[in-house]
Amino acid sequence: SQELEQSPQSLIVQEGKNLTINCTSSKTLYGLYWYKQKYGEGLIFLMMLQKGGEEKSHEKITAKLDEKKQQSSLHITASQPSHAGIYLCGADNGNKLVFGAGTILRVKS
């Protein structure tokens, strides 16, 4: 079965700093989703990547899928307190998605 490993498990950054979260798959990724979860709330869809080398951006968040389609990264530029939360990657696995354990992001102002 497919497994996703996220790193780091958690991080604290100063407001205005850049950061990167990684998601590594045990198998080739055919669809990789990034979600954000605020504490006590549901998951909000951020971006979906499908093609090797693909890169997508939304506001200050950029997600990339490597050429071999086994690793994805999420990069936040000039972090803000509104970026705080839990970021999860999910991989398409046939009829369902499998998820990583999540990365907890705290932004100090």
Added chain:
Amino acid sequence: NAGVTQTPKFRVLKTGQSMTLLCAQDMNHEYMYWYRQDPGMGLRLIHYSVGEGTTAKGEVPDGYNVSRLKKQNFLLGLESAAPSQTSVYFCASRRGGLSTDTQYFGPGTRLTVL
């Protein structure tokens, strides 16, 4: 569109009690899912459905049952609640099984079993 809604938002049960969690979606999605989220363990799939009248087991199905009598609704039942079922439960729906079909989540139900 309300998207995916879940009822109730919070619930406290005593060991051995039963309850049903309701998930509803208004996007005409074929696929629906129930997950549980526990600290340090991410999201784990309990059961899912690929269409009205169908259900399938996920990663952690024991102690739970589901029904999909109507396309827009997916019910999760706990017949005899146990403290190990204390968790946050999320419902999700998806148009279909294509890798480009985004999965949308409900706001969650926080369940405590005493």
